[in-house]
Amino acid sequence: MIEKALKGSSVYWGWVIFLLCIIGAGFLAYLYQLKVGLGITGMSRDISWGVYIAQFTYFVGVAAGAVMLVIPKYLHHYTKYAKVVVFGEFLAIAAVVMCLLFIVVDIGQPMRMMNVVLHPTPHSMLFYDMIVLNGYLIINIICGYNTLLADKKGLPCPGWVKPFIYLSIPWAISIHTVTAFLYAGLPGRHFWLTAIMAPRFLASAFAAGPSLLVMILLFVRKVTKFDAGEEALQNIARTICYAMIVNFFFMGMEFFTAFYSNIPGHKATLEYLFWGIGEYGNLVPFMRACIVIGFAGIFILLVPPIRRRPLWLAIGCACVFLATWIDKGVGLVIGGFIPNPLEVITEYHPTFPEITIATAIWAVGGLILTVLYKVTISVREEEQRV
Amino acid sequence: MGIDRRSFLKIVGLSALGVSSGAWEVLQPGEVDAAHGHAAAEHVEKAATRWAMVVDMRRCKDEKGCTKCIDACRLVHNIPVIDNPKREVKWIWKEEYEHAFPDSHNEYMPDELKETPFILMCNHCDHPPCVRVCPTKATFKRPDGIVAMDYHRCIGCRFCMAACPYGSRNLNWINPRPYIKEINNEFPTRMKGVVEKCNFCVERLAKGLQPACVEACHCGALLFGNLHDPESNVRRVLRSNVSIRRKPELGTHPCVFYLV
Numbered sequence: 072m073i074e075k076a077l078k079g080s081s082v083y084w085g086w087v088i089f090l091l092c093i094i095g096a097g098f099l100a101y102l103y104q105l106k107v108g109l110g111i112t113g114m115s116r117d118i119s120w121g122v123y124i125a126q127f128t129y130f131v132g133v134a135a136g137a138v139m140l141v142i143p144k145y146l147h148h149y150t151k152y153a154k155v156v157v158f159g160e161f162l163a164i165a166a167v168v169m170c171l172l173f174i175v176v177d178i179g180q181p182m183r184m185m186n187v188v189l190h191p192t193p194h195s196m197l198f199y200d201m202i203v204l205n206g207y208l209i210i211n212i213i214c215g216y217n218t219l220l221a222d223k224k225g226l227p228c229p230g231w232v233k234p235f236i237y238l239s240i241p242w243a244i245s246i247h248t249v250t251a252f253l254y255a256g257l258p259g260r261h262f263w264l265t266a267i268m269a270p271r272f273l274a275s276a277f278a279a280g281p282s283l284l285v286m287i288l289l290f291v292r293k294v295t296k297f298d299a300g301e302e303a304l305q306n307i308a309r310t311i312c313y314a315m316i317v318n319f320f321f322m323g324m325e326f327f328t329a330f331y332s333n334i335p336g337h338k339a340t341l342e343y344l345f346w347g348i349g350e351y352g353n354l355v356p357f358m359r360a361c362i363v364i365g366f367a368g369i370f371i372l373l374v375p376p377i378r379r380r381p382l383w384l385a386i387g388c389a390c391v392f393l394a395t396w397i398d399k400g401v402g403l404v405i406g407g408f409i410p411n412p413l414e415v416i417t418e419y420h421p422t423f424p425e426i427t428i429a430t431a432i433w434a435v436g437g438l439i440l441t442v443l444y445k446v447t448i449s450v451r452e453e454e455q456r457v
Numbered sequence: 458m459g460i461d462r463r464s465f466l467k468i469v470g471l472s473a474l475g476v477s478s479g480a481w482e483v484l485q486p487g488e489v490d491a492a493h494g495h496a497a498a499e500h501v502e503k504a505a506t507r508w509a510m511v512v513d514m515r516r517c518k519d520e521k522g523c524t525k526c527i528d529a530c531r532l533v534h535n536i537p538v539i540d541n542p543k544r545e546v547k548w549i550w551k552e553e554y555e556h557a558f559p560d561s562h563n564e565y566m567p568d569e570l571k572e573t574p575f576i577l578m579c580n581h582c583d584h585p586p587c588v589r590v591c592p593t594k595a596t597f598k599r600p601d602g603i604v605a606m607d608y609h610r611c612i613g614c615r616f617c618m619a620a621c622p623y624g625s626r627n628l629n630w631i632n633p634r635p636y637i638k639e640i641n642n643e644f645p646t647r648m649k650g651v652v653e654k655c656n657f658c659v660e661r662l663a664k665g666l667q668p669a670c671v672e673a674c675h676c677g678a679l680l681f682g683n684l685h686d687p688e689s690n691v692r693r694v695l696r697s698n699v700s701i702r703r704k705p706e707l708g709t710h711p712c713v714f715y716l717v
Contacts, residue, residue, distance in 0.1 A: 107631060107649075108649035109650065110630035110649070116628070117624075119619060119628065120615060120619060177614070179611075179629070179650025180648075180650040183611075187593055190594050192592050194589055195590050195591055197590070197614065201592075257586060257619055258620075259586075259622025259623075260622075336560075413623075413624050414555070417543070
């Protein structure tokens with residue numbers, strides 16, 4: 072089945088080579104980081120996690136988003152998702168691989184990475200994150216590969232795969248809950264110390280993952296013979312819209328708690344992110360854009376006549392994807408470090424090599440997705456011919 | 458197929474129950490700190506020694522510009538001198554009151570106190586968040602209360618830096634060795650990509666010596682002793698003076714006390 076990835080048009084191969092070039096550049100930048108140390112990044116004593124961990128956090132959400140297709144298909148037998156659920160599972164595979172790579176490049180001594188396994192530490196949330204992320208990767212490989220293989224043969228999915236599919240549902244919730252616990256259990260980081268961190272992560276995940284999926288499926292419909300089905304796309308769009316509304320609702324709750332209680336520590340990061348503190352306000356344009364773009368996305372996806380036009384559907388999903396990316400992939404992690412525990416503000420500017428490495432990991436995700444989707448679409452096109 | 462929605466929910470419910478009983482163990486305060494479960498907590502309670510530091514700012518404030526404690530620490534522990542504040546490594550350093558005690562600062566306090574740089578270092582907490590979050594036990598709490606580091610085990614994930622509410626932890630963002638002015642062969646130098654911080658001079662305590670900063674302080678502003686001995690120097694001072702600690706509301710139980 073995988074051999075189908077080796078037969079493609081010149082555009083397909085051009086895209087693959089383009090991604091490989093970006094990956095190559097990132098690999099060279101990573102060699103430089105290995106030699107010199109994390110000092111080549113914009114991270115500092117005060118902002119000790121940067122682009123890498125922020126992207127990691129965002130893509131855990133994208134991976135967990137796949138469950139929004141798995142639940143209707145397998146728990147409610149919603150057959151309209153039968154042909155697209157495997158796209159969700161493959162998106163989860165690509166996203167989890169990206170997460171694992173972002174962790175690897177973020178570690179100061181990557182050669183010692185196995186110490187996490189050699190000295191298992193159950194009171195560290197990173198220990199659980201390692202288990203749930205790797206587990207989710209394996210579960211999605213099992214489910215995605217076998218359902219597609221069964222489709223290809225024109226048979227129903229084998230019985231032994233079903234338990235893994237059901238397991239993938241709570242597992243998807245667990246990956247993002249544990250990732251939220253990395254932040255939500257730290258004393259003295261007021262912005263992160265909130266009980267709705269995990270619910271908020273899940274809400275934004277259920278908006279972000281499916282919105283990327285809809286954009287890809289719309290693109291696939293345009294350039295190949297495979298059509299995901301209008302009703303499936305419209306229903307995913309409804310899910311995205313509700314999830315995004317819940318996400319913004321949770322964000323509003325953070326504002327209420329911080330500003331009505333008027334506790335300085337709880338207000339400080341929100342003030343920094345949305346208004347700036349004194350001369351410091353690097354992220355203000357980003358965060359304000361996040362709100363505007365996010366509400367635009369909600370509006371587009373909420374109004375049926377707009378949502379039914381493919382171009383507007385794509386724009387609405389792009390808005391949601393971008394808004395959640397700014398919120399979680401930029402503001403949440405960086406903002407948590409500002410101000411620092413001594414109430415001093417240091418700002419963060421990612422460096423060129425750092426961005427090159429992060430872009431390369433995006434390209435790795437893109438490459439995995441390209442190959443897996445190429446195989447899937449080839450199988451689907453064969454089905455339609457038969 | 459054998460599993461329907463009802464039995465699926467049943468399985469999820471049962472596994473949630475199993476996970477939460479495990480989680481209860483993790484959430485017990487103090488238990489996880491020494492990573493030995495219940496026995497360790499009792500052990501800490503009864504330990505003969507619990508090292509602590511008292512910083513007497515009434516004595517320190519008169520010595521304007523004095524850096525003897527900081528210099529001694531730097532020399533003994535091979536701490537690099539890196540000018541860039543984003544890359545610097547500091548085990549003991551000076552910070553104004555409003556940054557040292559950001560929650561108890563007010564504008565009407567004596568100017569003298571506002572302007573006096575406080576001596577800060579790792580608090581060697583009773584319930585250290587850095588130990589709780591470390592995924593490899595590279596940072597751990599000794600029975601005598603010292604929060605120590607294994608530089609050879611640390612993977613440089615910097616979870617401890619996010620967890621420490623006192624900003625006491627440093628990553629070696631670059632190779633520190635070229636920035637060490639004078640190498641002390643009795644203490645290891647570190648490599649890039651690992652975290653380090655004040656260790657209350659465990660290596661000197663093992664030889665029966667006082668910490669280097671305490672020995673270097675000629676005005677007697679730094680007192681080091683055993684908190685579990687009612688007649689120790691630190692206990693006597695704490696009994697007869699009002700002392701404060703940094704961010705006590707977080708429940709970390711810092712073991713560095715300040716007299717103001």
